[in-house]
Amino acid sequence: MSKLKLASYWAAACGGCDVAILDINEKILDLAEVADIVFWPVALDFKYADVEAYADGYIDVCLFNGAIRNSEGEHVAKLLRQKSKVLVAFGSCAIWGGIPGLANFKRRDDILNRVYIESDSTQNPERIYPQTKYRVPEGELELPEFYKDVKCLADVVDVDYFMPGCPPTAAQIWAVIQVIASGNLPPKGAFIGCSNKTLCDECEREKTGKKVKKFYRPYEIIVDPKKCLLEQGLTCMGPVTRAGCGNQCTSANQPCRGCYGPVDGVIDQGAKYISALASVVDAGTPEEADRIISGIVDPAGTFYRYGLPGSLLRRAK
Amino acid sequence: MRRYQLMKKVLEQLGVEDGRVRLEWISSAEGTKFAKVMTEFTEQVRQLGPFKRDQKAAAGGEG
Ligand code: SF4
Ligand code: SF4
Numbered sequence: 001m002s003k004l005k006l007a008s009y010w011a012a013a014c015g016g017c018d019v020a021i022l023d024i025n026e027k028i029l030d031l032a033e034v035a036d037i038v039f040w041p042v043a044l045d046f047k048y049a050d051v052e053a054y055a056d057g058y059i060d061v062c063l064f065n066g067a068i069r070n071s072e073g074e075h076v077a078k079l080l081r082q083k084s085k086v087l088v089a090f091g092s093c094a095i096w097g098g099i100p101g102l103a104n105f106k107r108r109d110d111i112l113n114r115v116y117i118e119s120d121s122t123q124n125p126e127r128i129y130p131q132t133k134y135r136v137p138e139g140e141l142e143l144p145e146f147y148k149d150v151k152c153l154a155d156v157v158d159v160d161y162f163m164p165g166c167p168p169t170a171a172q173i174w175a176v177i178q179v180i181a182s183g184n185l186p187p188k189g190a191f192i193g194c195s196n197k198t199l200c201d202e203c204e205r206e207k208t209g210k211k212v213k214k215f216y217r218p219y220e221i222i223v224d225p226k227k228c229l230l231e232q233g234l235t236c237m238g239p240v241t242r243a244g245c246g247n248q249c250t251s252a253n254q255p256c257r258g259c260y261g262p263v264d265g266v267i268d269q270g271a272k273y274i275s276a277l278a279s280v281v282d283a284g285t286p287e288e289a290d291r292i293i294s295g296i297v298d299p300a301g302t303f304y305r306y307g308l309p310g311s312l313l314r315r316a317k
Numbered sequence: 318m319r320r321y322q323l324m325k326k327v328l329e330q331l332g333v334e335d336g337r338v339r340l341e342w343i344s345s346a347e348g349t350k351f352a353k354v355m356t357e358f359t360e361q362v363r364q365l366g367p368f369k370r371d372q373k374a375a376a377g378g379e380g
Pocket of ligand 1: 207
């Protein structure tokens with residue numbers, strides 16, 4: 001069998017997804033047995049021009065991480081779509097916008113103003129903003145256009161599979177690589193490298209049905225290592241989050257922040273969590289409920305931590 | 318009711334103001350009430366007009 005041709009790309013991402021691939025450690029050598037890497041900006045010196053020179057469908061599998069923040073991300077997404085047989089939205093940013101997607105709480109102008117004018121480490125008295133085109137004696141320089149909204153990969157190209165996680169765990173990455181190498185691909189559109197149960201289903205913490213009188217941030221309490229974190233007043237997103245990470249955060253006494261996204265059939269993870277969370281509030285009157293709910297710091301940013309661009313509202317209005 | 322309270326807080330952070338969301342219980346026998354609430358609410362939203370993005374929308378995303 002000829003070797004698989006594998007590509008990976010990062011658009012608006014932190015680099016964690018690429019590191020997660022490297023985290024398969026010595027198995028990277030096994031990977032090299034079954035696959036040739038034909039494009040991977042973080043690790044190998046391929047240029048866009050190399051990809052442009054490939055025939056359409058030359059790449060067998062492309063693992064695309066990162067959200068679409070600017071015209072460069074969209075351009076490369078389209079290029080890789082054309083050159084790849086299978087395109088995987090790899091990691092939560094590519095699927096729902098992820099952490100970079102939190103920028104959809106702000107307007108484009110506010111972001112540029114903050115970064116290029118206001119921030120304490122900036123001195124820019126002439127108020128110079130980056131331009132998409134700029135003339136210098138040597139010719140015209142170009143920069144990508146910064147979009148109004150952060151978008152998901154599937155907003156700009158057709159995506160075959162979705163692999164959630166911030167980042168996907170090394171164990172899941174290795175499992176998925178093996179599936180891909182075996183050629184037994186799941187149906188198009190499937191979520192891979194995860195389960196379709198919720199994190200709560202796989203959580204070993206003791207649940208008693210206790211309701212919550214007060215919400216806390218993790219640093220405000222000493223966590224009981226055996227009991228459900230939500231019942232202790234932490235906004236654990238386990239009830240609405242897809243299992244697959246091995247309950248990494250809850251095993252370390254930290255509430256799940258929801259990075260594996262919702263299970264199949266749930267359109268809006270944040271909305272689902274509103275429903276789940278409201279049902280554990282222990283209040284006799286609407287006023288008391290309001291007081292308890294007001295104890296949740298930054299509810300929208302918490303419930304949509306990894307998925308604002310992929311949610312129903314997509315951005316702040 | 319709690320879902321509604323919590324949802325309103327989330328929507329506020331997302332720039333959807335108070336006056337655009339309303340929860341009412343109306344039974345199928347209360348046609349007049351339904352008409353009244355709908356007319357009132359439509360008028361209220363019309364007065365608010367389109368979303369004004371200049372208003373400080375999000376208090377969130379700072380953490
Ligand atoms: S809410 Fe969190 S801590 Fe509680 S059972 Fe679910 S995943 Fe475990
Ligand atoms: S526990 Fe939640 S936030 Fe933590 S890695 Fe797993 S899915 Fe992501």
